[in-house]
Amino acid sequence: MSKSIKLRGGLILLVLLVSLASLAPTVIREGLPSWWTESFDPIHLGLDLQGGMHLVLGVEVDKAVESRLDSTIDQTETLLREKDIIFKRVSRRAGDGLAVTVYDQAAGSQVDAIMAESFPNLEALTVTDEGGYIQKNYRLSDREIDEIKDYAVRQALETLRNRVDQFGVSEPTLQRQSGNRILIQLPGVDDPQRAIDLLGKTARLEFKMVAEDVNPQDALQGNLPPGTELLYERRVDKSTGAVSEIPLVVQTKTVLTGDLLSDAQVRIDTRYNDPYVAMDFNAVGAKRFDQITAANVGKRMAIVLDDTVYSAPVIRERISGGSAQVSGSFSEQEATDLAIVLRAGSLPAPVTILEDRTVGPSLGLDSINKGIFSVLIGGALVVLLMLVYYNLSGLVANLALILNLVFIMALLSLFKATLTLPGIAGIVLTVGMAVDANVLIFERIREELRLGKTPRNAVDSGYAKAFVTIIDANVTTLIAALVLFQFGTGAVKGFAVTLSIGILASLFTAIFVTRVLFDFFLERRQVKRLSI
Amino acid sequence: MEFIKPDINLDFIGKRKIALIFSALLILVGLVSLVVKGGPSYGIDFAGGTLVQIKFVEATDPARIKEALAPLTLGGLTVQQFGDEANEFLVRAQETSGAMESLSRNIKTTLETRYGAGQVDVRRTEMVGPQVGKDLRQKGLFAIFYAMIGILVYVTWRFEFRFAVAAIIALLHDVIITLGVFSLFGKEIDLPIIAAFLAIIGYSLNDTIIVCDRIRENMGRHAKDGFAAIVNRSINETLSRTLLTSGTTLIVVLALFVFGGGVIHNFAFALLVGILIGTYSSIYVASALLIFWDDYRARKGALAGAKGGAA
Numbered sequence: 001m002s003k004s005i006k007l008r009g010g011l012i013l014l015v016l017l018v019s020l021a022s023l024a025p026t027v028i029r030e031g032l033p034s035w036w037t038e039s040f041d042p043i044h045l046g047l048d049l050q051g052g053m054h055l056v057l058g059v060e061v062d063k064a065v066e067s068r069l070d071s072t073i074d075q076t077e078t079l080l081r082e083k084d085i086i087f088k089r090v091s092r093r094a095g096d097g098l099a100v101t102v103y104d105q106a107a108g109s110q111v112d113a114i115m116a117e118s119f120p121n122l123e124a125l126t127v128t129d130e131g132g133y134i135q136k137n138y139r140l141s142d143r144e145i146d147e148i149k150d151y152a153v154r155q156a157l158e159t160l161r162n163r164v165d166q167f168g169v170s171e172p173t174l175q176r177q178s179g180n181r182i183l184i185q186l187p188g189v190d191d192p193q194r195a196i197d198l199l200g201k202t203a204r205l206e207f208k209m210v211a212e213d214v215n216p217q218d219a220l221q222g223n224l225p226p227g228t229e230l231l232y233e234r235r236v237d238k239s240t241g242a243v244s245e246i247p248l249v250v251q252t253k254t255v256l257t258g259d260l261l262s263d264a265q266v267r268i269d270t271r272y273n274d275p276y277v278a279m280d281f282n283a284v285g286a287k288r289f290d291q292i293t294a295a296n297v298g299k300r301m302a303i304v305l306d307d308t309v310y311s312a313p314v315i316r317e318r319i320s321g322g323s324a325q326v327s328g329s330f331s332e333q334e335a336t337d338l339a340i341v342l343r344a345g346s347l348p349a350p351v352t353i354l355e356d357r358t359v360g361p362s363l364g365l366d367s368i369n370k371g372i373f374s375v376l377i378g379g380a381l382v383v384l385l386m387l388v389y390y391n392l393s394g395l396v397a398n399l400a401l402i403l404n405l406v407f408i409m410a411l412l413s414l415f416k417a418t419l420t421l422p423g424i425a426g427i428v429l430t431v432g433m434a435v436d437a438n439v440l441i442f443e444r445i446r447e448e449l450r451l452g453k454t455p456r457n458a459v460d461s462g463y464a465k466a467f468v469t470i471i472d473a474n475v476t477t478l479i480a481a482l483v484l485f486q487f488g489t490g491a492v493k494g495f496a497v498t499l500s501i502g503i504l505a506s507l508f509t510a511i512f513v514t515r516v517l518f519d520f521f522l523e524r525r526q527v528k529r530l531s532i
Numbered sequence: 533m534e535f536i537k538p539d540i541n542l543d544f545i546g547k548r549k550i551a552l553i554f555s556a557l558l559i560l561v562g563l564v565s566l567v568v569k570g571g572p573s574y575g576i577d578f579a580g581g582t583l584v585q586i587k588f589v590e591a592t593d594p595a596r597i598k599e600a601l602a603p604l605t606l607g608g609l610t611v612q613q614f615g616d617e618a619n620e621f622l623v624r625a626q627e628t629s630g631a632m633e634s635l636s637r638n639i640k641t642t643l644e645t646r647y648g649a650g651q652v653d654v655r656r657t658e659m660v661g662p663q664v665g666k667d668l669r670q671k672g673l674f675a676i677f678y679a680m681i682g683i684l685v686y687v688t689w690r691f692e693f694r695f696a697v698a699a700i701i702a703l704l705h706d707v708i709i710t711l712g713v714f715s716l717f718g719k720e721i722d723l724p725i726i727a728a729f730l731a732i733i734g735y736s737l738n739d740t741i742i743v744c745d746r747i748r749e750n751m752g753r754h755a756k757d758g759f760a761a762i763v764n765r766s767i768n769e770t771l772s773r774t775l776l777t778s779g780t781t782l783i784v785v786l787a788l789f790v791f792g793g794g795v796i797h798n799f800a801f802a803l804l805v806g807i808l809i810g811t812y813s814s815i816y817v818a819s820a821l822l823i824f825w826d827d828y829r830a831r832k833g834a835l836a837g838a839k840g841g842a843a
Contacts, residue, residue, distance in 0.1 A: 048795070056664060179667075192657070193637050356659040358636075363585065363655040363795075370793035377791055378784030385780060389533045421796055422724050428788045429731060429803065432781030433738070436773075439780075440742070443773045450538055469745045472690055476741060477734030479682040484730045487675035495727045499734075 002523060008516045015508075016403065019410030026413060043413045046420030046494055049368050051361030052187035053195060057160070057351040059180045064152035064349035065096060065145055072119060073098055074253075079118060085110050088133055097125065097139035108134045153180050155348040160184065162344035163198055181354060192358045194337070202306050202350045203341035205258025207292070208250040210300035210312050216247040227252050231302070233309035236329035248309050250302045255292050260285025264342035266335045269327065275335035276327035279342060286322025294318040305338075371424035379405070379431050386435055390442050392531035396517045397438035400509040404434050407505040408498065417501070420494030430502025436473070437510035441466040442532055455530045459518050463511070470511065474503050536772040545764040548820035555705060555817060558809075562712010569715055575722030576624065576658055578672070580665035581608070582635045584623045585656035588647060591618040600646035604638060615794045620655075628661050635659065656795075672726040676707070679730055683737055691744055694825050699740045702818040706736045706809045713805045724799040732806030735781070739774060739814035746770050747822070759826045763819045771815075778811040 024032060026042040047054050069092055076090050076098070088101040100111050108127070115122060115136075121144040125137035140148070157176050164172045164184065173185040189195050211228045219230045229252045232245040262282040268275050281289055292301075293315050302312040303326050310328040330338065383401065386394035408427060412419055445462030453461070478500060485496035566572060576583050586597075594611035601609060601623070608626035627635055636657040643652045660668075680700055687696035707729055714721060746766035754762055785807060789800035 058661075058663075352661075353659065354661040354664045356657060358657040360653070360655045362653070367793055367795055370791055371796075374784075374787045374791040378787035381783045381787065382780045385776075385783065389535075389776065391533075422727055422799065425788055425792070425796055425799060425803075426731075428784045428792075429735075429781070432784035433735070433777070435780050436738070436777040439773050439776045443770075443776075446538070447769075469742055472745060473738040473741045476683050476686060476737040477731075479686060480679045480730045480734035480737075483675050483679040483682060484727055487671050487678075492723050492727045495724070495731075499731065 005516060005519050005523065008512070009520070012403075012513055012516060016406070019406050022410045022413045023406070026409070040413060041416060043409065044416060044418045045364075045368075046418045046423065047185060047187060047357070047364075048359050048421045049364045049371075049419065050187055051189075051359050051364040052185065053189045053192050054355070054357040055184040055186070055196075055199070055353060056177070056355035057156075057182045057184065057199070058354045059153050059156045059182065059347075059351050060349045061149035061152050061180050062349075065140065065148050066092075067349070068148050069096070069098055069140070072122075075118070076100065076115070079114060080111070083110070083114060085114070087111070093137060093139070096145060097137060098122075099138070100136045101133050102136065103133060105134065108136055111136050149180065152348040153182070156351060157182055159345045159347050160199055163340060166340045166344060167195065167198055169195075182351070188361065189358075190361075194333070196353070196356070198337050198340060200351060200353065201341050201347075203258070203344075203346040204306055205261070205342060205346065206254040206304045207256040208252075208254055208302045208304055209296060210302050211249045211251055212300065214249040216249055219249045220247055224249070231304060231307060231309050233302075233312065234328070248302060248312060250304070250309075255301075256285065256288055258342060258346055260288065261342060264339040266332070266339045267325070274327065275330065275332045276325050277335055277339045277342065278323060278325045281322040281324070283322075286320070289322060289324065290318065290320040293320075367421045368424075371421060371428075375405075375424065375428050375431065378428050382431060382435055386438070390438075390532055393442055393445075393518075396514050397435055397442070397510070399517065400438065400513045401431065401434055403513055404502070404505050404509040405431070407509065408502050411501045411505060412498070415497075415501070417497045418494055419498070422492055423494030423498040426495045426498030427502060430499065430506060433477070434502065434506035434510055437466075437470045437506060438514060440470055440473075441511075441514070445530065445532055449530065449532070455528070456522055458530065459522060463515055467511065470507070474507060478503050534772070535775060538772075540768050540771060541765075542768060542771075543764065544767045544815060545760050545819070545823060548816065548823065551816035551820055555709075555813075558709050559705070559712065562709055562715060565712055565715040569718075572711060572715055572721050573718065574665075574669070575720035575725075576660050576665070577722040578665050578669040579626075580628055580660050580662035581624060581626045582628055583656075583658040584636045584639050584654060585614060586621050586623060586639075586643065587653045587655050588619045588621075589651045589653075590647075592621075592647070593618060594621065596646075597621060597623065597643070600643055601639065604642055620794075628659055668723065672723070675726065676729060676733070679733055680704075683733070687737075687741070687744075691741075691748060694822060695744045695748075698818045698821040698825070699737055699744070701821055702740050702813045703733050703736055705817050706732055706806060706813050709809050710802060710806045714802065717801075719798050719801065722798075724796070725802050728799050728802035728806065731803060732810055735807060736810030736813060739778075739810055740818045742773065743767055743770055743814055743819060747819070760823050763823055767815055767819055774811060774815065778807060781807055 021036070022040040025037045025040050029042070073090050073092060080087050080090070080100075085107055086103060087107065088103065090098060090100050093099050100115070102108050102111055112124065115124070115138060119138075121141055122138040123141050125139055128135045128137065153176060157174060160182060161174050164174060164186065169186045169189060171187055173183070175183040177183050184199065186195055211225070214225060214228055216230070219228075224230060228249050231248055231250055233248050235244050235246060236242070237244070260281050261279050262285070263280040265278050266275055267278045296315050297317060298315065300312045300314050302309045303324075304310070305326070310326050326338065379401070383398045386397050386401075388394070390397065405427070408430065411417075441462055444466045445458045448458035448461050449455070481496050481499040481503065485493060485500065594613065597611045598609060601611075606625035606627055608624070610624045612622045612624070614620040614622045623639060625635070636654055636659070640652055640654050680703065683703070684696050684700055687699050710729065710732060711721075714725070743766055746769055747763055750762045750766050750769075754765065757765070782804070785800055785803045788796065789804055792800055
């Protein structure tokens with residue numbers, strides 16, 4: 001046996017060994033030594049095969065800009081009062097600006113100075129004069145707006161990551177995408193609705209004083225005094241489960257927010273066996289809470305989460321410990337999730353679901369079984385056809401085909417690629433196309449044999465002539481696959497991956513491996529007549 | 533074993549006008565169907581909407597499901613049986629639930645009030661917002677476009693520009709006909725179908741290139757026979773391979789179509805149609821285009837020659 005055959009044969013064996021080693025953790029789930037399972041991961045299944053949730057959330061960044069403006073307005077009002085500047089009002093202007101209205105020029109220039117000093121990010125615009133008042137206009141600079149938006153998405157990603165971590169999903173994926181989008185993949189989630197509730201909640205916790213002097217019934221008629229707003233308290237009837245909403249008028253101004261929390265835990269009220277959420281404030285929050293409760297003993301304070309009042313207890317005494325609780329009518333699950341979102345922090349802006357693909361585990365398993373079944377059936381038929389058509393040479397091609405399947409799976413595992421249902425389809429398609437290279441070679445060899453060449457010469461020139469054709473034909477498919485990979489999302493990407501890997505693996509098996517087998521038989525057995 | 537005798541010499545090129553009419557007819561039928569139905573019908577990936585796959589414990593029918601869902605007043609509601617048994621259905625609606633209250637839960641609870649708790653299992657939910665749908669549609673078109681450009685460049689580099697043009701026209705031919713067939717059968721275009729189209733492009737090109745390769749080889753060897761004869765000879769010489777490879781590929785795709793399950797049914801269908809058309813086009817379309825091109829050039833050359841002689 002010539003040295004070249006030994007070398008090439010050795011290479012194939014080596015590749016095969018590495019492949020089998022990398023596939024072992026996929027096939028044998030348990031009982032392997034730990035160094036083995038650590039070096040080779042089992043093949044990673046896509047969400048469509050193992051079940052799970054694929055979410056694309058859109059962060060409403062415009063809301064983040066608005067709330068920045070609102071807080072700037074609040075700060076401006078405070079500043080102007082501190083400096084004793086008499087102003088008529090500070091108001092929001094459409095979109096991205098604010099206006100300060102004052103009574104005379106002197107106040108106007110003072111406002112300009114203060115604004116320039118305190119808010120360097122605001123651009124002064126033209127001054128409008130309306131009926132004796134002077135309205136100073138300012139807007140956020142474009143750069144500032146971009147930064148606020150960017151920060152909102154980053155912050156949202158961070159918060160969502162915290163929530164997912166506490167939700168307890170193995171191997172979650174969170175990714176920022178273009179256009180203020182966040183991609184979240186949660187494999188094996190068994191309660192998709194709970195995941196959505198948990199992720200989607202803005203969780204903006206606010207404490208607001210109840211406007212006791214306003215009758216909610218008047219407010220419902222549209223008579224809302226300035227500086228107040230109408231919210232609803234959600235109550236669930238324990239026995240019937242019916243949800244009722246009770247109107248409540250509160251001061252618009254938020255006295256305290258959930259940003260100042262340090263912890264939130266679920267507790268059970270021993271009297272009624274009701275779950276509630278106990279919150280601890282950080283140092284700053286505790287001090288504020290102490291001041292507020294001291295100043296408002298006997299009044300009601302509403303605990304508002306995402307514009308829904310959870311409870312509005314009366315402040316009986318000054319609370320200086322820095323802890324508070326949200327009770328409401330929730331189930332234990334709801335209380336747990338509320339505690340999670342309070343701990344993980346609020347989203348800087350609301351999110352909406354742009355895309356939601358959820359596959360239950362039973363369907364995933366179904367897909368795997370059907371996919372494998374069609375690979376086997378298709379493969380068996382192709383093997384049979386090759387055997388009948390090319391006899392012993394067909395057997396060589398079949399051997400290459402089986403090796404090809406092994407290599408594809410091994411490469412998937414080595415590249416840590418994800419196998420999806422379209423990915424399985426890609427493998428099926430590769431099985432059909434992988435034999436193409438062998439068909440091309442064999443047809444060439446037949447042609448050469450018909451020209452009266454010896455088996456040795458026919459094999460040599462058959463491979464040589466078919467080689468260029470095979471490369472050309474496969475490169476073009478590879479181009480299509482690579483484009484698909486670039487463009488592809490989720491499941492479709494899986495198709496591009498297996499198709500590309502399949503093409504590469506098939507070039508190796510169909511050209512290199514079969515050639516070694518042919519050379520081996522031709523040399524060892526001194527074959528006089530090719531079975532082709 | 534041989535299906536095709538080595539000395540086979542079928543006159544493919546002589547039938548090229550018939551092939552042209554046949555192709556034109558296929559394209560026309562597809563286009564008429566597309567126009568009548570107002571464009572291809574997009575799946576929720578591209579049109580946006582909600583799709584819920586529901587398995588019932590007991591068999592039911594689409595009409596009953598629709599009736600049960602009436603209280604939700606969903607726009608564009610369709611209910612389709614999924615798979616062979618009458619207990620699994622696809623419910624599709626145009627609505628999307630951007631808010632966190634999910635439509636699939638509504639659908640589930642509404643169905644449970646009719647069918648009873650525990651009778652309804654939501655196996656899959658897909659919700660695509662209109663904006664994402666639009667993005668995906670655009671990306672899909674770009675993907676096909678870029679794939680074609682890439683192939684054009686590669687084939688021009690490896691062969692000649694006219695081969696590349698012929699190959700690309702053959703590809704467009706395959707994709708347009710497959711699109712037409714989809715429209716005729718009322719099947720929806722979604723993301724995996726774009727993947728299937730790209731696979732068809734790759735496959736059909738594979739076939740075309742192998743014929744072109746042989747033409748190139750034979751142009752050196754049998755130059756005196758004339759271009760048409762060379763093309764015909766090349767098709768005949770590669771015929772055995774073309775049919776065998778198409779055969780093996782069709783077998784596996786058929787296996788996928790029959791056994792692969794409902795989720796991948798349309799995908800396999802697209803491949804099935806595409807491979808059939810792709811095989812036909814690499815025999816009849818790409819080569820015929822090359823000859824039309826050659827004829828045209830010869831005539832133009834003759835005309836220019838005649839003019840030159842007259843002057």
